[in-house]
Amino acid sequence: xxxxxxxxxxxxxxxxxxxxxxxxxxxxxxxxxxxxxxxxxxxxxxxxxxxxxxxxxxxxxxxxxxxxxxxxxxxxxxxxxxxxxxxxxxxxxxxxxxxxxxxxxxxxxxxxxxxx
Amino acid sequence: xxxxxxxxxxxxxxxxxxxxxxxxxxxxxxxxxxxxxxxxxxxxxxxxxxxxxxxxxxxxxxxxxxxxxxxxxxxxxxxxxxxxxxxxxxxxxxxxxxxxxxxxxxxxx
Numbered sequence: 001x002x003x004x005x006x007x008x009x010x011x012x013x014x015x016x017x018x019x020x021x022x023x024x025x026x027x028x029x030x031x032x033x034x035x036x037x038x039x040x041x042x043x044x045x046x047x048x049x050x051x052x053x054x055x056x057x058x059x060x061x062x063x064x065x066x067x068x069x070x071x072x073x074x075x076x077x078x079x080x081x082x083x084x085x086x087x088x089x090x091x092x093x094x095x096x097x098x099x100x101x102x103x104x105x106x107x108x109x110x111x112x113x114x115x116x
Numbered sequence: 117x118x119x120x121x122x123x124x125x126x127x128x129x130x131x132x133x134x135x136x137x138x139x140x141x142x143x144x145x146x147x148x149x150x151x152x153x154x155x156x157x158x159x160x161x162x163x164x165x166x167x168x169x170x171x172x173x174x175x176x177x178x179x180x181x182x183x184x185x186x187x188x189x190x191x192x193x194x195x196x197x198x199x200x201x202x203x204x205x206x207x208x209x210x211x212x213x214x215x216x217x218x219x220x221x222x223x224x225x
Contacts, residue, residue, distance in 0.1 A: 002158065035215075042217035043159070056211055075196030091151065092159050097211060105213065 004108035006091050007037040012114045021111045025072055025093030031055065032074040033094070033105060034066055044109065047074045049074055050097050056068040078113070119140055120198035120207055128222040132194055133157040137219040139205035140187045146208045148181055148188045153218070195223045 003026035013014040013019055025032050034046040036059075045058035049068035060066075063081075068074045078085060089112075129135055139148070147166045151159035163172050165181035165188060172179045176199075178191040188205055192208045200223050206213040 001158070004158070033213075043206075043215040045212050045214070048212075058212060092158070103159055104164075107160070109156070110158055 002106040003074060004091060004106050004109040006089075006111050007035055008035050008111060009109065010112050010114075012116065013081060014116055015081055015083060016018075016054060017081050017115075018053055018077065019081065019113065019115075021076040021078070021089050023074045023076070023091030023093075025074070025091075026106055029093035029095050029106070030072065030095045032068055032072070033092040034060075034074070034076050034109075035090040035092065035112070036087045037090060039073070043090070046099075057115075058092055081115045083115050088112050121202075122205060122219050124219060126220050126222075128224065129195055131196060131223055131225050133223075134191070134193050135178035135195060135221070136189055136191045137203055137221070138187070138189050139216055141207060143207065143209065144185050144187045145198065145214075146185075148185070148208070149206045149213070150179055150188070150190055151168055151204040151206065152202060154200075158200075159204055168207070194219075195221075197223045197225050199223050 002004045005024045007022045024098040030051045033048045037043045046060040063079050073094045090110045092107045094105045096104045123138050148166045150162045153159040163179045168183045168185045170181045175194045180189050202218045204218045206215045
């Protein structure tokens with residue numbers, strides 16, 4: 001158990017709909033990262049928040065948005081869903097902002113989104 | 117094009133065999149990480165290598181960072197069924213992690 005929680009575990013919805021994925025970071029971690037994992041693209045970085053502020057952006061579509069709340073939990077909002085948005089969505093958290101050398105990202109168990 | 121190329125994409129071996137998986141790029145990374153991911157779970161960090169030429173050992177796993185910090189390898193000695201999983205490398209660049217697509221390893225008893 002990484003200490004990162006994500007809800008829901010599974011989500012099935014229809015094209016054109018909007019969904020919200022939720023993430024609670026490990027206690028004490030200020031950074032939250034969102035990733036999308038699909039078979040063809042692998043694990044793709046979407047966006048990072050640090051202590052409530054957007055810190056870094058990756059390949060996040062305009063139809064997607066995220067925020068981090070004062071209690072440090074984060075939500076990823078996906079709208080106007082398309083079949084191609086079906087994927088695993090992971091949240092990760094870390095203490096600080098630097099990845100790699102001095103900081104470790106802990107991943108949650110993911111949310112499997114299926115768009116029909 | 118993928119910034120980090122991992123090979124092989126799939127590997128199926130017998131228990132007790134040795135194996136090496138590779139992670140290659142034309143880009144330089146400040147550090148490189150290896151993760152293992154099991155079905156239905158998120159990736160779990162195995163190791164971080166920071167210095168060019170660095171070698172780290174974790175029990176039967178040996179990780180090496182290339183001298184130019186563009187590539188890395190993971191060698192597993194005497195593989196066990198418990199090593200089965202998706203092995204991902206990730207390079208740190210501008211405060212972001214760039215992941216390879218992974219090597220799916222199956223160790224058969």
